[in-house]
Amino acid sequence: EDQVTQSPEALRLQEGESSSLNCSYTVSGLRGLFWYRQDPGKGPEFLFTLYSAGEEKEKERLKATLTKKESFLHITAPKPEDSATYLCAVRFNAGNNRKLIWGLGTSLAVNP
Amino acid sequence: DAGVTQSPTHLIKTRGQHVTLRCSPISGHKSVSWYQQVLGQGPQFIFQYYEKEERGRGNFPDRFSARQFPNYSSELNVNALLLGDSALYLCASRMAGTGVADTQYFGPGTRLTVL
Numbered sequence: 001e002d003q004v005t006q007s008p009e010a011l012r013l014q015e016g017e018s019s020s021l022n023c024s025y026t027v028s029g030l031r032g033l034f035w036y037r038q039d040p041g042k043g044p045e046f047l048f049t050l051y052s053a054g055e056e057k058e059k060e061r062l063k064a065t066l067t068k069k070e071s072f073l074h075i076t077a078p079k080p081e082d083s084a085t086y087l088c089a090v091r092f093n094a095g096n097n098r099k100l101i102w103g104l105g106t107s108l109a110v111n112p
Numbered sequence: 113d114a115g116v117t118q119s120p121t122h123l124i125k126t127r128g129q130h131v132t133l134r135c136s137p138i139s140g141h142k143s144v145s146w147y148q149q150v151l152g153q154g155p156q157f158i159f160q161y162y163e164k165e166e167r168g169r170g171n172f173p174d175r176f177s178a179r180q181f182p183n184y185s186s187e188l189n190v191n192a193l194l195l196g197d198s199a200l201y202l203c204a205s206r207m208a209g210t211g212v213a214d215t216q217y218f219g220p221g222t223r224l225t226v227l
Contacts, residue, residue: 046218
């Protein structure tokens with residue numbers, strides 16, 4: 001079954017304590033894996049798109065990596081303003097179409 | 113550059129009423145998708161429109177309908193509102209195509225509360 005699973009569901013870090021969020025997927029024909037950040041009551045903010053295993057992208061304290069089965073979002077020395085829900089979505093081939101499946105997100109809280 | 117815009121920001125309706133939500137995509141984007149998001153869940157796909165044609169529909173009842181206009185803006189309509197329709201409604205636009213054109217950008221959302 002095509003599935004996207006994010007872990008952990010929730011993560012609490014101290015300011016400066018680096019960690020990683022995981023997005024694992026079981027789809028074939030990957031066309032792209034997307035990371036978004038969402039603040040409460042607001043629309044998701046685009047962070048990264050990864051297309052192939054081995055690809056890495058960075059933005060400030062965030063670094064996203066991709067393997068054939070999962071993606072990691074590494075957060076280096078997080079600050080309280082990094083607190084948000086991080087969503088992962090996977091686009092893949094489904095017959096003649098492409099589908100997009102979303103994970104449930106990881107809620108990150110960074111304490112000062 | 114302006115991002116995706118949505119209106120209204122918040123809306124309170126009563127059961128049985130009808131609601132229209134509006135979305136303007138990023139300039140140059142021809143594809144618009146609508147999502148429903150309830151607290152603690154990922155976005156649930158409702159519709160996708162490209163070049164004014166419906167290109168995808170999620171598992172939502174016929175009370176939900178949408179359309180895209182020649183300027184690529186879009187409306188989502190929901191009839192006979194139920195309490196369970198209370199959610200954040202998100203609009204996303206993309207250029208459409210492959211590669212970087214496949215990335216969706218979201219608007220701020222419309223918070224719908226049904227009483």
